[in-house]
Amino acid sequence: MIIEVLSILISLGLLMFFAYRGYPVIVFAPIFTLLAVVLSGISLLPSYTETFMTNAANYVKSFFPIFLLGAIFGKVMELSGAASSIAHTIVKALGSNRAILAVVLACSILTYGGVSLFVVAFAVYPFAAAIFREANIPKRLIPGTIALGAFTYTMDALPGTPQIQNIIPTTYFGTDAYAAPVVGTIGAIMVFIGGMLWLERRRKQAVSAGEGYGEGHTNEPELIKNESYMNIWVAILPLALVLVGNYLFSRGIWTVETWYDPAILKESFKIEKVKNVVSSWALIISLCLGIIAALLINVGQVKNKLASGLTAAAIGSLLAIFNTASEVGFGNVVKTLPGFKLIQGWIMGASDHPLVSEALAVNVLAGVTGSASGGMSIALEVMGKQYLEMANAAGISPELLHRIASMSSGGMDTLPHNGAVITLLAITGLTHRQSYKDIFAITVLKTVVVFILAFAVSIF
Structure with missing residues (x-):
């Protein structure tokens, strides 16, 4: 039995x-899946074609519309200037x-409104660099600040967030x-x-040490000049449509659960429980409304870049979902070993309470795969x-x-090998050595908060 466990580890x-x-991951997940299969003495090709590929394909079928529409919505918000305006x-x-508070709130509003984490990092970084430079706060604190606003509570904790990490569990538990x-x-x-207490503590330590924004940084954005930004109420309209629409179509007066017999x-469609697909349907409709609104609020600026923007969004969504689907295929093969x-x-x-055990399992797998959606899936x-x-x-x-x-899923996923962390550091022109300490904190x-909640609920 030891060799079988070692093969998985x-x-x-x-x-x-x-x-x-x-x-x-899309290349190496199947390779290491098959390595585990061989070391476990299980049939190789059937494990790949019938277990790995079938489950990966099922994942793509279930979530590709959300990945694609989410990427398009974020890109259109960026092209229209709405994200920058906010x-x-x-x-x-x-x-x-x-x-620090300003950057956290800017990231939070964009993420909670449905803009993808990567687009948020690109959109907010120029403003974060400008205001940190003006306040003479070390640039190395920017990644931790963006991570707090975009990679944590607005991604998976606040009710109604349209990020994929909040949608995946609906398929398994019949929730919304x-x-x-x-x-x-x-x-x-x-x-x-x-998070704010930690970042402010780090800022005060830097002030006490006489450390300022710093010089000689790479990837410094151009100084923001007096540009004209669209009206803030117009800019947030697409975000509002996504949030309100998601509520109305999932559990409000227009819930899609009542649309079909x-x-x-x-x-005809082999859907045993409508509740298992309601959240996906509601978000698909809401994201479409948000995309249309984001296009209409600034047609002139978007139309010249729309073709290239849609191409970039589509490519990004394909890479994201197939990476995650490969990890899902990996997990489904592993569970047969x-x-x-x-x-x-x-x-x-480790615990006889389902919430505590679940928190442990999701955290461990999210940390190992470096993916919140992949580990949770x-x-x-x-x-x-x-x-x-x-x-x-x-x-x-449920x-x-x-x-x-x-x-x-949004806990230990942000270990050093996490794609969002690597991308964020690349955008800001900083290294793990300079900025990862704050992201890790x-x-x-x-x-810790997740386990506190899990234990607290288990007591009551």
Whole structure:
């Protein structure tokens, strides 16, 4: 049995190592999957074509519209100037005296409105650099500040966030994007306060040491001149449409759950439970409305760059979903291997409470894969049904399973090999050595908050 367990651990370790080194997961996930299969003495080709590829394809079928539409929405918000207008308005309103808060809030509003994390980093960085320079705050604190606003509570904790990390659990638990709003909001407040205290503490330490913004940085944005930005209320209209539409179509008066006859859906489309697809349908409609609005608010500026922008968005969404789908395929093959039963027993045995066990499983796999969506998808594909059964037996709402899984995915996922972390550092022209300490502190904070919530709910 030891060799079977080692085969999985070695494959996971190699996947993490190669991802950290910048090699594409879409290529190496199947390679290391098959390595684990060979070492476990299982049939090679059937494991690849019937287990890996089937489950990867099912994931693409379920979530590709959201990946694609989310990428397009973010790109159109960028091209129209709406994202820049929102960031500029918040930074200007709060001023250099509250530079860190201004950047965090700008990132939070854009992320919660449905703009992808990568677009947020690109859109906010020029303003963050300008206001940090004006306030003489070290540039090395910018990545941690952006990470707090974009990679944490608005990504997976606040109810209704349209980010994919908040949508994936709906498929497994029959919930919607607004699951467990009280727990999610409490967690978001804890992360926001803790993150701000950490960043402000780091700023004060730099002031005491006489450290300023610094000189000789790379990737410095051009100084922002007196540009004309669109009216802020016009700029936030697409975000509002996504948020409001998502609520109305998922659990409001226009819920898509009532649009079709359940009998026809079951007979013609093999949809057993409409609730399992309602959240995806609601978000698809809402993102389409947001895209249309973002196009209309500044047609003149968007039309000349629309073709190249849509191409870039489509390519980005394809890479993102196929990377995640490869990780899902990896997880589904791993769960068929003999050694996984022992590993699963260790994770499940760490706590007899489904929320605590789920938080552990999602955090571990998100950390290993360096992907919030990938790690959570693997954990829920493998153990989601068991967690749901345990929760039902204990009288725990599936909404709590959803929220803890979602928040856990945004915990240890931001280890050094995480793609968003690497991209953020590249955008800002900084290195892991300069800025990762603050990102890691926020990562640890987020992880601790999730376990506090899981333990607190388990007590009551």
